[in-house]
Amino acid sequence: MTAVVTGGAGFVGSHLCEALLADGREVVCVDNFSSGRDANLDAFRDHEAFSVVHADVRDLEPDDLPDADRVYHLASRASPADFVSQAIDIGVTNTEGTRRVLDYAREADARVVYASTSEVYGDPEVHPQPETYTGNVNIRGPRACYDESKRFGEALTVAYEQSYGLDVRTARIFNTYGPRMRLDDGRVVPNFVTQALAGEPLTVYGDGGQTRSFCYVDDTVAGLRALMDAEGLGGDVVNVGSDVETSIADLAERVNERCGGAGVVYHSVPEDDPRRRCPDLTKARQVLGWEPSVSLDDGLDRTIDALRGGRGGSRGGGDV
Ligand code: NAD
Numbered sequence: 001m002t003a004v005v006t007g008g009a010g011f012v013g014s015h016l017c018e019a020l021l022a023d024g025r026e027v028v029c030v031d032n033f034s035s036g037r038d039a040n041l042d043a044f045r046d047h048e049a050f051s052v053v054h055a056d057v058r059d060l061e062p063d064d065l066p067d068a069d070r071v072y073h074l075a076s077r078a079s080p081a082d083f084v085s086q087a088i089d090i091g092v093t094n095t096e097g098t099r100r101v102l103d104y105a106r107e108a109d110a111r112v113v114y115a116s117t118s119e120v121y122g123d124p125e126v127h128p129q130p131e132t133y134t135g136n137v138n139i140r141g142p143r144a145c146y147d148e149s150k151r152f153g154e155a156l157t158v159a160y161e162q163s164y165g166l167d168v169r170t171a172r173i174f175n176t177y178g179p180r181m182r183l184d185d186g187r188v189v190p191n192f193v194t195q196a197l198a199g200e201p202l203t204v205y206g207d208g209g210q211t212r213s214f215c216y217v218d219d220t221v222a223g224l225r226a227l228m229d230a231e232g233l234g235g236d237v238v239n240v241g242s243d244v245e246t247s248i249a250d251l252a253e254r255v256n257e258r259c260g261g262a263g264v265v266y267h268s269v270p271e272d273d274p275r276r277r278c279p280d281l282t283k284a285r286q287v288l289g290w291e292p293s294v295s296l297d298d299g300l301d302r303t304i305d306a307l308r309g310g311r312g313g314s315r316g317g318g319d320v
């Protein structure tokens with residue numbers, strides 16, 4: 001069985017490639033290495049069942065890729081730090097890029113998992129968020145190019161399922177962390193861990209009372225694979241993440257405890273920063289028989305350990 005993984009050189013995608021290879025799949029990674037890194041492939045680059053196609057999904061033609069049975073479509077920058085500076089790149093990747101990936105899957109007659117995001121819920125007014133919640137997104141705000149293009153990507157998957165019978169499933173992924181996150185991508189876990197290990201205070205935006213539900217990357221990968229492998233879910237959508245809601249202040253405390261950090265420093269909160277976020281995992285448990293298993297404490301230990309030991313996937317050992 002052959003799986004194409006778009007965005008396979010990124011944080012989540014590289015762990016997914018590695019897990020699929022470990023299970024005996026042929027894996028084709030498609031990436032333009034914009035936010036992904038060659039070093040993320042170090043652990044399995046020489047595997048005989050692994051290959052890389054250096055391509056941008058915005059220009060993808062079906063003939064660019066070999067035949068496959070499964071397509072995991074993860075290609076998209078995902079860091080809020082890029083949402084403004086790379087807005088057009090992100091918007092077009094998630095719309096035109098997604099169209100091209102779906103066209104490839106149609107030609108190959110492959111099953112697809114589309115990586116959507118909890119950001120489609122915006123700053124939610126419903127807690128926890130079930131898949132039926134339609135969200136509260138600012139269409140003109142600083143996160144819009146990401147949020148709205150992921151929402152349109154979902155609409156496109158529904159259209160392909162309805163128009164062509166393409167078997168495409170959508171995962172709404174919630175905040176995921178772990179080894180191989182880019183240290184400079186501005187997300188909270190790499191920021192805090194880098195700062196704490198450098199003996200600097202952790203930059204808490206706002207009062208730290210806002211929440212996220214942090215899922216260790218191995219659990220997210222298992223959720224994506226369960227969604228792909230389940231029978232009869234064509235056209236459906238499932239939340240994938242942790243349902244343990246944690247405040248940013250609590251996260252800062254846990255990181256400081258582990259790294260002997262120098263306290264916290266408060267910065268202003270970014271515009272449109274969601275105040276609370278937590279998935280309702282009822283559907284994931286029911287239809288996938290999946291739920292996360294790594295606690296935040298264990299996941300932070302593993303992530304910090306990877307950074308300290310230089311086993312984070314970067315050649316220089318500098319990245320988580
Ligand atoms: P990442 O930036 O580490 O990985 C994205 C990968 O896609 C990179 O390797 C990048 O080079 C590649 N890419 C970007 N644009 C491309 C293009 N036009 N053509 C080809 N390749 C392209 O991000 P990640 O955290 O691993 O996220 C992976 C996916 O999961 C994204 O679709 C993201 O929206 C989704 N997601 C991630 C999280 C999270 O917490 N990490 C949460 C929700 C959703």
Ligand code: UDP
Pocket residue numbers: 080175186187188189191192203204205206210212248269270273274
């Ligand atoms: N955050 C923070 N300090 C940082 C980086 C982020 O307090 O150095 C906060 C941010 O304001 C948000 C939360 O942590 O409330 C998660 O931010 P991240 O960028 O990791 O993900 P997202 O906002 O997309 O959920």
